[in-house]
Amino acid sequence: MFSLLEKLIIDQIKVDKCRQEARKIADGLQVDIEQNTTTAVERTVARLLGIDGVDEGGIPLPNVVVEQVMLSAELNRGIAYWLGNAVLVTGKTPAAIAVAVGDGQLVLSELPLHPLTEVQDVLTTIVGATVNRIKAIREQRACLQKKYRPGPQPWLYVIVATGNIYEDVVQAKAAARQGADVIAVIRSTAQSLLDYVPYGATTEGFGGTYATQENFRIMRKALDEVGQEIGRYIQLVNYASGLAMPEIAALGALERLDMMLNDAMYGILFRDINMKRTLIDQYFSRMINAFSGIIINTGEDNYLTTADAVEEAHTVLASEFINEELAYRSGLPPEQLGLGHAFEINPALEDGFLMEIAQAQLIRQVFPEAALKYMPPTKYMSGNIFKGHLMDGMFNLVSIMTGQNIQLLGMLTEAIHTPFLSDRALSIENARYIFNNARHLQEEISFKPGGRIQRRAELVLKETEEMLTEIAGKGLLQAIAEGMFADISRSIEGGKGADGVLSKSENYYNPFMEIFREELGV
Amino acid sequence: MQADLTSIKPYGDTINDGMLQLSFTLPMECGVAAGEAARKLVEQMGIEEVNLVEMKGMGEGYTFFILYGKLKFSIDASKIKVTQVETKTMTYYQINDFIRKKIRRKITVVGACTGSDAHTVGLDAIMNMKGYAGEYGLERYPEINVYNLGSQVPNEQLIRRAVELDADALLVSQVVTQKEVHIKNLTELVELLEAEGLRERFILIVGGPRITHQLALELGYDAGFGPGTIPPDVASYIVQTMTKAGVTWNGGD
Numbered sequence: 001m002f003s004l005l006e007k008l009i010i011d012q013i014k015v016d017k018c019r020q021e022a023r024k025i026a027d028g029l030q031v032d033i034e035q036n037t038t039t040a041v042e043r044t045v046a047r048l049l050g051i052d053g054v055d056e057g058g059i060p061l062p063n064v065v066v067e068q069v070m071l072s073a074e075l076n077r078g079i080a081y082w083l084g085n086a087v088l089v090t091g092k093t094p095a096a097i098a099v100a101v102g103d104g105q106l107v108l109s110e111l112p113l114h115p116l117t118e119v120q121d122v123l124t125t126i127v128g129a130t131v132n133r134i135k136a137i138r139e140q141r142a143c144l145q146k147k148y149r150p151g152p153q154p155w156l157y158v159i160v161a162t163g164n165i166y167e168d169v170v171q172a173k174a175a176a177r178q179g180a181d182v183i184a185v186i187r188s189t190a191q192s193l194l195d196y197v198p199y200g201a202t203t204e205g206f207g208g209t210y211a212t213q214e215n216f217r218i219m220r221k222a223l224d225e226v227g228q229e230i231g232r233y234i235q236l237v238n239y240a241s242g243l244a245m246p247e248i249a250a251l252g253a254l255e256r257l258d259m260m261l262n263d264a265m266y267g268i269l270f271r272d273i274n275m276k277r278t279l280i281d282q283y284f285s286r287m288i289n290a291f292s293g294i295i296i297n298t299g300e301d302n303y304l305t306t307a308d309a310v311e312e313a314h315t316v317l318a319s320e321f322i323n324e325e326l327a328y329r330s331g332l333p334p335e336q337l338g339l340g341h342a343f344e345i346n347p348a349l350e351d352g353f354l355m356e357i358a359q360a361q362l363i364r365q366v367f368p369e370a371a372l373k374y375m376p377p378t379k380y381m382s383g384n385i386f387k388g389h390l391m392d393g394m395f396n397l398v399s400i401m402t403g404q405n406i407q408l409l410g411m412l413t414e415a416i417h418t419p420f421l422s423d424r425a426l427s428i429e430n431a432r433y434i435f436n437n438a439r440h441l442q443e444e445i446s447f448k449p450g451g452r453i454q455r456r457a458e459l460v461l462k463e464t465e466e467m468l469t470e471i472a473g474k475g476l477l478q479a480i481a482e483g484m485f486a487d488i489s490r491s492i493e494g495g496k497g498a499d500g501v502l503s504k505s506e507n508y509y510n511p512f513m514e515i516f517r518e519e520l521g522v
Numbered sequence: 523m524q525a526d527l528t529s530i531k532p533y534g535d536t537i538n539d540g541m542l543q544l545s546f547t548l549p550m551e552c553g554v555a556a557g558e559a560a561r562k563l564v565e566q567m568g569i570e571e572v573n574l575v576e577m578k579g580m581g582e583g584y585t586f587f588i589l590y591g592k593l594k595f596s597i598d599a600s601k602i603k604v605t606q607v608e609t610k611t612m613t614y615y616q617i618n619d620f621i622r623k624k625i626r627r628k629i630t631v632v633g634a635c636t637g638s639d640a641h642t643v644g645l646d647a648i649m650n651m652k653g654y655a656g657e658y659g660l661e662r663y664p665e666i667n668v669y670n671l672g673s674q675v676p677n678e679q680l681i682r683r684a685v686e687l688d689a690d691a692l693l694v695s696q697v698v699t700q701k702e703v704h705i706k707n708l709t710e711l712v713e714l715l716e717a718e719g720l721r722e723r724f725i726l727i728v729g730g731p732r733i734t735h736q737l738a739l740e741l742g743y744d745a746g747f748g749p750g751t752i753p754p755d756v757a758s759y760i761v762q763t764m765t766k767a768g769v770t771w772n773g774g775d
Contacts, residue, residue: 170582177581189673207643346656380656383750415655422547422586425578487651487662 008358008447008457010365014465018318018366021468022325028475029326032276033283037508039195039500040277041284042066042079044246048130048512049083049094049123052213054199055102062247063196064102072109076502078509082108084119094126116507127511131519134253138293141256144224148233151181154374154399154407155235156431161186161418163205165215169222174421176226176234178428182259182406184237185219186418187211192242192271193496197251207418211238211248216255235259237297240285241267243497245278249285253292259338259406260289263299264326265319268480269488270302274495275477286330287516296332297406298323301342301375303486309344309379310352313359314463315485316341320363321468322476324370331520334369338406342375343395347387351452353394358456360402361447366461374399376410385412392427396434401441407431527600532593540593542569547586552579560587568594605736607745607755609762614658617757621665624765630667631660631760632684633693634675637707644730645670645695648753657752666757677711684724691725691760694743696733704732705741712742725763727756 043062051061069075069082083094089111090097100106158180160171165185172183188205191198201218202210209215216238223234235258240249245267252260264282267273289296300316300323307315320339327337341363345352363372377391392410399407409427411419419427447453471479483489525537534541544564550556557577564572569591576588612620621629633649647654649670651661661668669687671680684692694711696704708728715721721742728738729747738746745759 174581174584379653382655420547421580421584422545425580425586 007445008361008365008454009449010362010457011461014461015366018321018461018465018468019325021465021472022321024472025322025468025476026325026329028472029279029477030329033280035503036276036280036501037076037078037504037510038277038280038497038502039066039070039075040244040281040497041246041510042069042075043196043244044250044284044288045078045080045510045512046083046094046098047247047250049080049126050130051083051094051098052199053095053099058199059102060196060199061098061102065098065108068101069108070502072107074109076505077507078504080123080511081116081119081507081509084123084509085114086111087122088114088118116509119509120511123511127515130512131515134292137253137256138291141258141293144227145233148227148231150233150235151179152435154404154431154435155181156428157182157184157237157373157406157408158424158427159184159186159408159419161208163188163207163209164203165201165209165218166203168209169219171421171424172219172234173222173226175424175428176223176232177230178425179432180234180409180424180428181232182235182237183219183223184259184408185209185211185215187239192239192267192273195243195497195500197244197247211251213251213255216251216257220255220257237261240289240296241299242271243267243273243277243281243500245281246285246288249288249292249294252294253288257294259295259297261299262286262289262296263340264323265480265485266299266302268490268495269486270299272490272495274498274501275480275490275492276501277495277497280501282326283330284513286327286332287513287520287522290327290331290333290336290520291516293336295336295338295371295406296327297338297373298340300340301344301373302340304342304344305379307487309342309346310349310355312486313355313460314467316359317363317366317460317464318467318471319485320367321464322471324367329522331516331522334367335371337367337370338373339363339367339370340373340375343377343398343410344375344379347377347380347391353398354452355456356394356398357401358453359460360398360404361453362457362460364402364404371405373406373408374404375408376414378410378414381410381414383416385416388412388414389426389430393430393434396431397438400435400438401445403442528598529596530599531596538596540570540596541590542593543588543590544569545586545588547580547584549583550585551583552577552585556585557587560585560589564589564591570594604734605739607735607747607759609759611752611755611758612761614663614754617754617761618663618665620761625665625761628665628667629690629761629764630669630687631691631693632669632671632680632687632689633695634671634680635673635695635697636675636677636680636711637696637703644697645693648693648695648729648751648756653753655752657754659753660757663757677707677714680711681714681718681720685720689724690764691727693756694726694728696728696730704730708741708743716742725760727759729756 043066046062053061055064086097086108158175160168162168186208188208188210198210198212201214227234237259240260240262267278268275300319303315343356376395381388389412409431411423413423477492531538531540561572572591574589578586580586633645635645650659653659660666726743727745728743731749733746733748735746
């Protein structure tokens with residue numbers, strides 16, 4: 001009787017206006033995104049051309065080749081040109097060329113230059129092989145998911161964070177057996193500030209485990225094994241964020257990750273990464289995510305951990321409109337759009353639960369096809385684990401009532417330590433109980449016209465529209481500089497990684513961006 | 523019923539019943555043997571009449587237990603001496619107001635996890651905008667300039683920055699330590715400050731899960747804050763101590 005869309009009465013004109021403003025905002029960024037590249041984008045291209053491994057000093061070879069070309073001030077042609085040119089001159093593969101560069105035997109910019117068309121020809125096979133490999137991995141995921149169907153939504157998403165990939169495997173497999181659908185391996189503290197991707201299997205990290213290709217492979221294998229045993233496909237998550245954002249997206253594509261955190265603004269706001277750097281990196285990284293069939297998770301939940309969840313609710317929705325528009329421009333379809341939001345209203349507030357419902361339902365109706373990612377209470381979690389467990393239950397109830405898709409489970413020990421095996425088990429039990437026990441509650445509910453929930457949703461949408469109009473007027477970079485998101489202000493020229501932004505030359509060459517654009521129709 | 527301070531025990535619903543609740547995980551397959559192992563372990567803790575109320579397999583050969591029992595031991599609480607920070611905690615608004623009215627300039631707080639410690643969770647809870655337990659961190663206070671130097675900061679660097687920034691207070695966080703390395707590290711900071719004649723220039727505060735006010739005083743700090751500390755506790759202490767120390771007119775006319 002009731003479809004999802006009949007729940008709250010939503011002013012579609014306002015929603016359309018919001019999308020229109022989001023387009024204007026994205027238009028204002030397009031020039032910077034198209035005219036520049038970054039060292040991270042170029043390292044990603046190097047990786048996609050088959051370069052991996054480290055030199056004698058332990059420096060990843062993608063960094064070695066990109067830095068060499070950058071030093072000779074020739075990187076604005078794109079690393080693909082220089083590697084392709086070296087293939088023509090030496091007859092070696094890009095991987096072998098990178099080793100030679102690492103050994104100091106080859107200087108890419110000193111080789112005789114071939115025309116771009118010859119470079120394009122010689123790279124056709126390698127580029128095609130990588131593109132086909134990513135396609136095959138995507139098909140493999142689809143096959144596996146047909147055979148071992150993922151659980152019902154909201155998917156139960158839990159994190160592991162031991163710092164040791166082998167210990168993570170034990171925790172992740174146990175979580176899958178307990179009922180988890182999605183496993184995220186939390187990264188080591190401050191990996192987002194590393195301007196490279198560490199290499200190999202790692203067993204030491206602080207508050208998490210390094211994202212490396214080998215660690216991805218180890219966890220993927222473990223989750224496939226346990227998934228086949230229990231007959232349910234277990235999804236793997238990592239972070240395409242920080243200074244190595246597109247590189248990690250490429251590794252996610254190659255190792256069949258299923259979701260990646262990928263937010264257009266997170267790095268700027270919460271890691272003080274340079275604005276242009278982030279916007280250029282997110283564009284290419286999302287294109288890779290789109291092409292590899294990976295669901296992105298955006299980070300709006302974080303706004304509410306610094307700013308007030310009642311007063312700043314509209315900033316979440318506004319940011320979701322911006323993230324949506326930027327994602328579309330990278331070729332991501334709505335079903336790969338895990339827009340983030342959170343249950344962070346002060347539990348002491350009268351009717352706070354009603355506001356949480358309003359917010360979650362509003363977002364559901366504004367983005368009907370998106371894979372919404374709902375984040376648990378963290379800000380008001382305390383040492384009182386018993387109250388915390390109940391708050392997590394309330395959060396789960398809102399989720400099942402409002403049809404969320406991806407549920408990052410709250411942990412009763414949130415404010416105390418990274419989750420114990422038992423914390424995760426208790427959280428999964430909590431969510432399964434509520435999701436099962438209230439499975440079809442959503443279908444039985446409509447909201448009272450003019451009631452508290454309806455009025456709250458209207459207010460948030462109105463404030464969202466005002467905010468987006470204001471941002472469209474001044475531009476996103478200026479809005480961030482003024483602290484319009486998360487109460488955090490960042491300067492336009494400042495931040496980490498600014499020195500890794502360079503303008504593209506007229507003959508810039510990035511074969512992967514060309515193919516992804518064409519295949520994704522962007 | 524009046525408790526006997528010389529013999530204090532946990533309380534369930536009857537004085538001196540010693541009731542405890544425990545939960546933990548053992549790396550054993552769920553079954554009778556695992557249950558018995560959990561029970562025996564709890565008995566070894568000095569707990570009697572152990573009641574295993576929940577046992578659940580969690581996969582991969584791990585089992586979770588919830589148990590109750592009665593603690594044999596008691597403690598003479600009449601002999602316990604504690605010192606605590608004596609300033610009264612004010613609210614976010616009161617603190618900013620206090621600074622505006624009584625200090626009449628912005629104050630500067632510099633924080634760091636010193637030595638080998640890479641765990642900024644405690645420091646961030648106090649200093650970062652986000653705060654902790656629903657309380658804004660010091661960065662959010664309009665009247666406080668905050669410099670969070672992050673993790674693994676050498677003591678020398680902390681002092682150098684504190685002087686450069688003309689700090690009013692230094693916050694040192696020590697979370698994860700091994701073999702009491704945090705004590706050595708905390709002592710070294712005080713010694714360095716004293717050697718350079720800077721000790722009295724700053725309000726020196728240490729925080730962390732193993733820190734008590736008593737320990738902080740013994741190490742030569744002005745105050746120590748342990749688990750459960752919220753940002754306004756620290757801010758209140760700083761501003762009230764500053765006015766006591768007579769720095770009110772420092773940045774004045």
